[in-house]
Amino acid sequence: MLAVKTISPNNNSVIFRRSLRLMGDQFEISVVGDNPAWAEGCFDAAVAEITRVEKLLSAFGDDSCINAINRNAGVKPVKANAEIFRLIDRSLQISELTDGAFDITYNSGGNDDTAFENLNGGATAKTMVSNANYKNVVLNAAEQTVFLKEPGMRIGFAANSKGYAADRAKYILQLQGVSSGVINAGGDLLTWGNQPDNEPWTVAVADPSQEKEVFANVAISNMAVASSVYTEKYATIVDKKLLGSFTPKKGFPVSKIKSVSIISTTAELADAMATPIMAIGINAGLYLINQLNQMAAVIIDDHSRVYTSKNININ
Structure with missing residues (x-):
């Protein structure tokens, strides 16, 4: 589980926030500034862009x-x-x-x-x-x-649509003059700039089964973080109960990994990579991440053991 950690400002800038439901999930948009009216205009522009992306990627409608x-x-x-x-x-x-x-x-x-x-x-x-x-x-x-x-x-783009929408909203906010902000797209985070006191944005990482017990803080300014969490959702398939997490090729349940958090330069890429790493497994997943530039991973297994890719800075 992820949560952005903020520090109280020591100048005139503050963090303005707007929370609302978009794309079937909860979004929270945060911008750093000193003008409430300006912040509201920025929020409106970001929401309009996310709504546009949702319509663009919809598989319904004659004009889709x-x-x-x-x-x-x-x-x-x-x-x-x-x-x-x-x-x-x-x-x-x-x-x-x-x-x-x-x-x-x-x-x-x-x-x-x-x-x-x-x-x-x-x-x-x-x-x-x-x-x-x-x-x-x-x-x-x-x-x-x-x-x-x-x-x-x-x-369909269920696996990466929220990340793409967050990237687009960030782009629009930057055009509006937002030099620092955070977009929380249903728990997936995209940040740029710094907090009002010029400290970097950091994320608190916790075991999904022990959300209040934070085991690491990771600096994520100018990065995106997306997580995939294993949940026991059931589907009825030929009168049998199967766990709702499937490998794409075989169609059978995946276990052993409790959660995967991917850190990358874009929310679209982080969003897209989180679930595949869970399906690939710990060793193969970390091997793949370690071959890629500007990408890192934190994995928690079903025994609450923590694994990280190389060069990741966990405090």
């Missing part, structure tokens, strides 16, 4: 680009707008990096509202993952088209 791509799976390529095309391209690169542990594709099972936690009795994990393969997404950069090769394939 994602809906058009999904509808034409196995039929024909669809021209995407530049923003969605770039997001899909980056997502496929992360899929390649994680050997498919991160994957924006899934099988609709005949119903686009279907998800692992809402499977009907006639669906199986095997059926749901059969066409979930990022390699079946064909991008044409020259034509800016996206083609899903297999009928029934779908793409």
Whole structure:
């Protein structure tokens, strides 16, 4: 579990905050400044951008680009707008990096509202993952088209949409003159600048089962932090109860890791990498993170043991 730690200011600047529900989750936007009216205008601009991203990535509505791509799976390529095309391209690169542990594709099972936690009795994990393969997404950069090769394939951005929205909101806030701030997107954090007393933003990291017992503080100014926590959610699949955390390739439950926190330069990348590392496992996950620049990880296993990637500074 993560929480931003703040220090009382010793100058005229203070931290202004606005909390509200966006993208189906709780967001808190914080900006450092000395003018309440200015801060309110900044909040309005950030909320408008997050709302725009939510609509952009929606798979519903006749004007939805994602809906058009999904509808034409196995039929024909669809021209995407530049923003969605770039997001899909980056997502496929992360899929390649994680050997498919991160994957924006899934099988609709005949119903686009279907998800692992809402499977009907006639669906199986095997059926749901059969066409979930990022390699079946064909991008044409020259034509800016996206083609899903297999009928029934779908793409969705549940795994990285909040992170992307946070990155976009940060960009808009910086255009508004916000030199220091924090965006908390449902527990995932994006920070820039420093606190009012010029100290860096820090994050308190705790075991999910002992949230009040902080074991580490990590400086995260100008970084993003995203966490994935193992929870025992159940889904009915062929009259059997299976844990709701699945490996993308096999469709069976994952255990041994209790939580993963990823620190990266963008919220989109941190958001996208957190769950795959949980699926990959501790050793392979840390090995992967250690090969990447400007990325770090803190992992807690099911015995409450803490593992960190190299060069991470935990106080």
